[in-house]
Amino acid sequence: MSALADDPGVPDLESRVQDEHHQALKLWLRWLSCTTRIEDAIRKRLASEFGTTLPRFDLMAQLERHPEGLTMRELSKRLMVTGGNVTGITDQLEAEGLVVRAPHPTDRRAFSVRLTPAGRKFFKRMATTHEAWVVELFAGWTPQQKAAMHEQLAVLKQHLARQGSTE
């Protein structure tokens, strides 16, 4: 028996594994709780200031990044928030003149969705305000802490991409 194994300050393998399990779960729950609070704040403000929803904002943000247009399928894949119905939202935004469906240049069976000039103008106005909210919501961290978090998330994202590819 080694001296280490008898030292009550050194946890045995099983309790160490247990601790690491709980650590990951506790981390994920705290993460989710922060995510929910941030999303709720953004949802409330989008509703009160722009009469819009987070899935609508998200969909317009994806289109803004892709001026050449996106198919419904590409849009679905790119959305960052859940709970939105891509077809339903596109229908609404089209009725309001903010997006337009056009025949897809290469796939006859598909449509390509784009922002209209009015949609682009409205999105830019929302995006500026949205960015200010995000700055405020993350103001609990110093620029150094934000930079460290950004780096650490890159490591996690790579790990998740590897996991996804072996599923």
Next chain:
Amino acid sequence: MSALADDPGVPDLESRVQDEHHQALKLWLRWLSCTTRIEDAIRKRLASEFGTTLPRFDLMAQLERHPEGLTMRELSKRLMVTGGNVTGITDQLEAEGLVVRAPHPTDRRAFSVRLTPAGRKFFKRMATTHEAWVVELFAGWTPQQKAAMHEQLAVLKQHLARQGSTE
């Protein structure tokens, strides 16, 4: 004019503010992207291994933490993921014998929802597997990185709580 203001290595106030704005937004987008990947992985696995959904799992997890029962209103407030309809999910789980509605002890107009013994047993089985998935998904970080993240999220959560209370 100070020597500092002329030094091209020192950004002026406006560009520094711009950078910090973009930093917060880039951080939030990377965060959302990681959250979506983790949630998607958990959703897929809950569906294939347990034939259940993330909102159902989430609702059962809240009930497991509150054996005394929760009202629908309390449940709605506690759910960590969006996109679930509390009444609809409770109806389904009740039909499957996993939860039960009972008259609320103090509020005559309310019901209190609890896990049944079968519900508790099923949840415990899912929770063990779910925890192993979370460990695997966060395995891109060392225990030290996870601990640092856990601490840093606490700082953010406090900031968000302060923001919420002044809204």
